[in-house]
Amino acid sequence: MSLKITPRSTALRVAIQHKINTKTKPLGALGVLESLALQIAEIQNSLNPRLIQPHVLVFAADHGLVDEGVSLYPQAVTAQMVQNFIHGGAAINVFCKQHNITLRVVDAGVNADLSQYKTEILHQKINYGTKNSLKEAAMSATECVRALDAGADVVNKVAKTGCNVIGFGEMGIGNTAAASLIMAKITKLPLATCVGRGTGLNDSQLVQKNKVLEAVLAQHTSATSPHEILMSVGGFEIAQLCGAMLKAAELGMCLVIDGFICTSALLLAYTLEPNVLDYCIFSHCSEENGHQAMLQFLGVEPVLRLGLRLGEGSAAALAYPLLESAVLFLNDMASFESAGVSEANV
Amino acid sequence: MSLKITPRSTALRVAIQHKINTKTKPLGALGVLESLALQIAEIQNSLNPRLIQPHVLVFAADHGLVDEGVSLYPQAVTAQMVQNFIHGGAAINVFCKQHNITLRVVDAGVNADLSQYKTEILHQKINYGTKNSLKEAAMSATECVRALDAGADVVNKVAKTGCNVIGFGEMGIGNTAAASLIMAKITKLPLATCVGRGTGLNDSQLVQKNKVLEAVLAQHTSATSPHEILMSVGGFEIAQLCGAMLKAAELGMCLVIDGFICTSALLLAYTLEPNVLDYCIFSHCSEENGHQAMLQFLGVEPVLRLGLRLGEGSAAALAYPLLESAVLFLNDMASFESAGVSEANV
Numbered sequence: 157m158s159l160k161i162t163p164r165s166t167a168l169r170v171a172i173q174h175k176i177n178t179k180t181k182p183l184g185a186l187g188v189l190e191s192l193a194l195q196i197a198e199i200q201n202s203l204n205p206r207l208i209q210p211h212v213l214v215f216a217a218d219h220g221l222v223d224e225g226v227s228l229y230p231q232a233v234t235a236q237m238v239q240n241f242i243h244g245g246a247a248i249n250v251f252c253k254q255h256n257i258t259l260r261v262v263d264a265g266v267n268a269d270l271s272q273y274k275t276e277i278l279h280q281k282i283n284y285g286t287k288n289s290l291k292e293a294a295m296s297a298t299e300c301v302r303a304l305d306a307g308a309d310v311v312n313k314v315a316k317t318g319c320n321v322i323g324f325g326e327m328g329i330g331n332t333a334a335a336s337l338i339m340a341k342i343t344k345l346p347l348a349t350c351v352g353r354g355t356g357l358n359d360s361q362l363v364q365k366n367k368v369l370e371a372v373l374a375q376h377t378s379a380t381s382p383h384e385i386l387m388s389v390g391g392f393e394i395a396q397l398c399g400a401m402l403k404a405a406e407l408g409m410c411l412v413i414d415g416f417i418c419t420s421a422l423l424l425a426y427t428l429e430p431n432v433l434d435y436c437i438f439s440h441c442s443e444e445n446g447h448q449a450m451l452q453f454l455g456v457e458p459v460l461r462l463g464l465r466l467g468e469g470s471a472a473a474l475a476y477p478l479l480e481s482a483v484l485f486l487n488d489m490a491s492f493e494s495a496g497v498s499e500a501n502v
Numbered sequence: 503m504s505l506k507i508t509p510r511s512t513a514l515r516v517a518i519q520h521k522i523n524t525k526t527k528p529l530g531a532l533g534v535l536e537s538l539a540l541q542i543a544e545i546q547n548s549l550n551p552r553l554i555q556p557h558v559l560v561f562a563a564d565h566g567l568v569d570e571g572v573s574l575y576p577q578a579v580t581a582q583m584v585q586n587f588i589h590g591g592a593a594i595n596v597f598c599k600q601h602n603i604t605l606r607v608v609d610a611g612v613n614a615d616l617s618q619y620k621t622e623i624l625h626q627k628i629n630y631g632t633k634n635s636l637k638e639a640a641m642s643a644t645e646c647v648r649a650l651d652a653g654a655d656v657v658n659k660v661a662k663t664g665c666n667v668i669g670f671g672e673m674g675i676g677n678t679a680a681a682s683l684i685m686a687k688i689t690k691l692p693l694a695t696c697v698g699r700g701t702g703l704n705d706s707q708l709v710q711k712n713k714v715l716e717a718v719l720a721q722h723t724s725a726t727s728p729h730e731i732l733m734s735v736g737g738f739e740i741a742q743l744c745g746a747m748l749k750a751a752e753l754g755m756c757l758v759i760d761g762f763i764c765t766s767a768l769l770l771a772y773t774l775e776p777n778v779l780d781y782c783i784f785s786h787c788s789e790e791n792g793h794q795a796m797l798q799f800l801g802v803e804p805v806l807r808l809g810l811r812l813g814e815g816s817a818a819a820l821a822y823p824l825l826e827s828a829v830l831f832l833n834d835m836a837s838f839e840s841a842g843v844s845e846a847n848v
Contacts, residue, residue, distance in 0.1 A: 180586055181593055182574070182701035186816075187789060187809025228528070228846040236843040240526055245836025247527055254823070254830055355528035355846065443533060461807060462824075463533025470532075477600070477823045478808075484600055490591025497582040500574040500702065 161405045164434040165201040172197045178491040182500070188459060192437065192482035199410055199435055200320070205483050207410070209319035210257045210476060212469040213310060213400060214241060214248060215393035217265035218285030219330035220294065224368045226333040228355045231285070234329045235268035237468075241327075242276045247466055248325060251473035255480075257323065262310055264303065265392030278313070280306040282392045289337070289372050289389045300387045300395055307399030315407055322404050323412040323439070323476065324421070325469020326393045329355075332444060335420035337369055337389035339446055341380070342423040343453045347373065352416070352445030382424040390424075397421035402428065405435040410479070412472040415442035415465065419450045426454065439475035440464055507751045510780040511547040518543045524837040528846070534805060538783065538828035545756055545781055546666070551829050553756070555665035556603045556822060558815040559656060559746060560587060560594060563611035563739035564631030565676035566640065570714045572679040574701045577631070580675045581614035583814075587673075588622045593812055594671060597819035601826075603669065605815075608656055610649065611738030624659070626652040628738045632680075635718050635735045640680070646733045646741055653745030661753055668750050669758040669785070669822065670767070671815020672739045675701075678790060681766035683715055683735035685792055687726070688769040689799045693719065698762070698791030728770040736770075743767035748774065751781040756825070758818040761788035761811065765796045772800065785821035786810055 176190050177183055184190060197205045216238050222231050240246045241261045244253075252259040262278045263270050267285035270277060282303045286294035295303070314322065328334075332354035339350040351366050376388035386395045398421045404411050405425075413422055413436050425432045433454065440460035441448055451458055459475045492499050522536050523529055530536060543551045562584050568577050586592045587607045590599075598605040608624045609616050613631035616623060628649045632640035641649070660668065674680075678700035685696040697712050722734035732741050744767040750757050751771075759768055759782050771778045779800065786806035787794055797804055805821045838845050 179593075180583065180591060181812050184702070185810065185812040186593065187811070189808065189810070189820075230844050230847065233844050236841070237526065240836055240841045240843055243836070243841065245526060245841045247525075247532065247831055247835055250830045250834045251827055254826060356530070459808070462535065462805070464531065464535070465533070466527050466531040474535075474824065474827055478820065480600060481597055481820055484596045485593055488596045489593055490586055490589070495582070495586040495589065495591045497586055498576050498579050501576065 159402050159406050159429060161402065161429045161431040163431050164198045166198060168201060168203060169198065171203060175203055175486065179485065179489045180492055180495050180497050186485060189478065189482045189485060192479060193486040195437065196410055196479065196483055197486065199408060204487055207321045207480060207483055209317045210321045211314050211319050212248060212252055212257050212259050212323040212325055212473055213262060214259065214325040214327055214469050215262045215264045215396045216327040217391050217393035218267035219328060219334055219391050220286045220288035221290060221333050222330040223288050224290055226365045226368055227330045228357060229329050231267060231329050234327060235266050235270065237327050238263065238266060238270060238277065242273055246468060247470045248468040248473060251470055255473060255476050257473055257476060260314065262396065264396040278310055280310060280396060282306065286391055290368060290375065293388050294390055295387055295392065297387055300383055303392050303395035304399035307396030308403035311400045311403040311407065321410040321412065321479065323414065323469045323472025324397055324401060324418045325414045325472060326397060326417045326467055328391055328393050331391050331393065331417050333365065333369060334389060334391040334394060335417040336446060337372060338385055338394065338420040338423060339450055340373060341385045342427060345449055349449055350446045382427045386424060394421045398424045401425045402432060405432040409435065411436045412475060413438050414469045414472045415440065415467055416444040416447045417467060419447060423450065437479065440471035505748050505752050505775060507748065507775045507777040509777050510544045512544060514547060514549060515544065517549060521549055521832065525831065525835045526838055526841050526843050532831060535824065535828045535831060538825060539832040541783065542756055542825065542829055543832065545754060550833055553667045553826060553829055555663045556667045557660050557665050558594060558598055558603050558605050558669040558671055558819055559608060560605065560671040560673055560815050561608045561610045561739035561742045562673040563737050564613035565674060565680055565737050566632045566634035567636060567679050568676040569634050570636055572711045572714055573676045574703060575675050577613060577675050580673060581612050581616065583673050584609065584612060584616060584623065588619055592814060593816045594814035594819060597816055601819060601822050603819055603822060606660065608742065610742040624656055626656060626742060628652065632737055636714060636721060639734050640736055641733055643733055646729055649738050649741030650745035653742030654749035657746045657749040657753065667756040667758065669760065669815045669818025670743055670747060670764045671760045671818060672743060672763045672813055674737055674739050677737050677739065677763050679711065679715060680735060680737040680740060681763040682792060683718060684731055684740065684766040684769060685796055686719060687731045688773060691795055695795055696792045728773045732770060740767045744770045747771045748778060751778040755781065757782045758821060759784050760815045760818045761786065761813055762790040762793040763813060765793060769796065783825065786817035
């Protein structure tokens, strides 16, 4: 994929900040909402930004590395959860419905035949799960490029609805392992800083996961570029997320980043195109060990800290009403002048 | 007012926790939302809690102490902001509209004649602002009792709509000063820990505010009970908030506490009836110096940390969709069994 992500425009910064500052409230009193309002207005290069047709995209795929016992759940749960999404029973269904967000689930590489769900999901399956990265590359170079392109294609489809804000989510048993490996490769932090309990490993299981991932890294010491990292230790959902994020930024959308796995995809996207960060809103800091360090590496602050570690785009959906609040206060609040309220004595 | 607040029922705790644990998500993966779901279900003593007719109540009043230069804004702003609420131009209007929350504004003691707004606001004016607490008691014993009762009356009115969840907010130029004095009295923390910049004092203005409040405390050393504290250094909106919170807890509602000033009212309510805490959800930690220490004194965790310092119940309204999310996941998510999803290998 060939992309050109421009930095977001700062042409209106002074005017937007003036509009924020003259609202009937003490200067800066809406805190993070004011930063969000400024960012969204700049992304849209408008004094009156609008959030249109919000979507959450959940990319699902399986991981060969689960053979090494890195997850508490069997691989079959990935496909079962996709069916749960289809039937509306998962957390992300509930939160998207609550906030009128359109949910689209993408089969990026689930190890099950989901072709019966013709219209319920988007079919972008690269393969039936990745290979076991302890033994070989997780995917081929061709698969990697196809996955990046497939992610971009999904965003192109969604853009046709008029959508200008996307929450990125994922589902894939074993994908915290892949995300930790990507994080270790990109940030060069010690592996132990990058590895966490995922769906809920106990202490001894966590030690085992660390051992496995240490051995995986030893297998793939030469992988350094984002493409090489994806091929050697990545996942199809992570690769599609990376491609999707880059495309969404190129299209000037607001990107709402979910948790640990989505942020690992963004680490890759950011390495390829640092300007992608201008379009990103970080919905939360996950309980998963490593997420805080990822956010620090990127130099960004999350909106929510709710002790979540679910994925699925759940935190992106939960943070969405705060994006709406930011846009609404900017557009709908009265100014000191329009409301006839006296300003501060300064 | 005579009240009997019972602790919230724990009769269903095991059953509620089981319901939470069998939802299709890793154990505990919804973090704070799981604690909120448990609390709300216990408050309602139901496995299927519902949030009905949510309200935000904004109690507005003026403070005689503003004569001493403790605020950046002139006293007239209190009445001007009430008019802004009436016309829909304030932050709290925008956020309540966004989340379908009914906003009711109460004239608890604004220093202006607001009687022309017959139905737009609730008229519970105790007096035209408090007296200057540097020179005399802020209010009489009669006014204090009337204010507590008036707050309870407002909640009784709101309860008739079927409402079972109330966000508490306030507006009153100078009321961070009163809240700091109450905090110092109740928590016995050093005054400097309790005093902040309010609407945005600079360093030298903050020094001046500290000096004034030190002198006010020296005037009222004998005040120790909640009633005595309210009378000597309180405010009409704070007293009505205190009475309203106690009544709401007595009625078994969910109380959503806003920021620094509302929490000062809760400190008084908590001193009178510690069980009130069982019904409280703390919407956020304010940027106002002292709020974090108040929350620590109460031993509670806030839902949001967004750097807000606006009041008006704004954070209560912003946190409300997360309460909804908690109730919705508890009621609407599938269980592992109902969705046919495999459970963890443990």
